[in-house]
Amino acid sequence: MMLPESLATATVSAGLLLGMAMALVSVIVTTRRSSAVFVMIAAAIVAAMLITVVVVPTDVPLPIALPLALLGASVAVVGGNPLTREVLRLATKGTVRDGEHGGILLRSAREDDAAAVREVLLGGTTIGYLERVATTLTILVGFPEGLAVVVALKGIGRFSELASAEARERFIIGTLASLVWASAVAATVRLAIW
Numbered sequence: 044m045m046l047p048e049s050l051a052t053a054t055v056s057a058g059l060l061l062g063m064a065m066a067l068v069s070v071i072v073t074t075r076r077s078s079a080v081f082v083m084i085a086a087a088i089v090a091a092m093l094i095t096v097v098v099v100p101t102d103v104p105l106p107i108a109l110p111l112a113l114l115g116a117s118v119a120v121v122g123g124n125p126l127t128r129e130v131l132r133l134a135t136k137g138t139v140r141d142g143e144h145g146g147i148l149l150r151s152a153r154e155d156d157a158a159a160v161r162e163v164l165l166g167g168t169t170i171g172y173l174e175r176v177a178t179t180l181t182i183l184v185g186f187p188e189g190l191a192v193v194v195a196l197k198g199i200g201r202f203s204e205l206a207s208a209e210a211r212e213r214f215i216i217g218t219l220a221s222l223v224w225a226s227a228v229a230a231t232v233r234l235a236i237w
Contacts, residue, residue: 055101056111059235062092063114066228070122082129085122089228096234108236112183115232119179119225120172127171130220131213139209149207163204164214170197171217175225182229185237190222 069085072078095101103111131139140148142162150160174193181189197218205211 051099052101052104055095055099056103056107056235058095059092059101059103059231060107060111060114062088063111063118063232066092066118066122067114070118070125073125074121077125077128079129082125085118086126086224089118089122089224089231093227093231093234096231101235103235111235112232115228116179116183119228120175122228123175123221123224124168124171126224127217127220131217134216135209135213139213147209147213149209163207163210164201167217170200171221174218174221178222178225179229182226182233185233190226194218194222 066085066088069081069088073081073085142148142165144162144165146162146165146167148160148162174197177193178190181187181193201214205214
């Protein structure tokens with residue numbers, strides 16, 4: 044038996060709102076206490092919601108659309124940090140250490156200077172938040188071409204720091220993880236609302 048269209052829309056809308064709230068709670072728990080489990084829970088919730096809005100086209104009513112957009116933007120921006128850190132940890136197998144100022148610590152390439160350690164990619168956490176804000180906004184307002192601007196600005200700004208393989212690897216993996224997360228969450232909201 045098929046549900047009436049208005050009931051189906053209300054059900055999907057409420058499910059999206061609840062799912063986004065659950066993803067935000069998982070993300071907030073992860074920022075307080077690093078946990079791969081909560082990152083995976085948030086990622087699974089976002090993936091399920093994205094699949095839902097693709098398979099079941101929904102026009103979320105305005106009273107639900109605004110809270111959904113705000114929750115979605117919060118999940119996209121805040122959730123990208125723990126997710127990106129987890130992806131980087133898995134990719135580097137924990138061999139690259141974080142610095143005090145949001146960068147990574149690299150040893151000197153010279154063998155005679157074993158104690159020399161320098162921090163590169165300073166402010167990576169802050170830049171990641173700004174990157175996800177810009178990514179989310181460009182998708183939500185219907186200007187996905189803005190992603191090219193975000194990537195270009197980040198690449199130009201970091202170009203001089205990408206001399207070492209560790210820095211390049213971390214930059215590419217971190218940027219892609221952050222962009223994919225923010226894009227998936229923002230696309231979920233965009234497809235649900237418009």
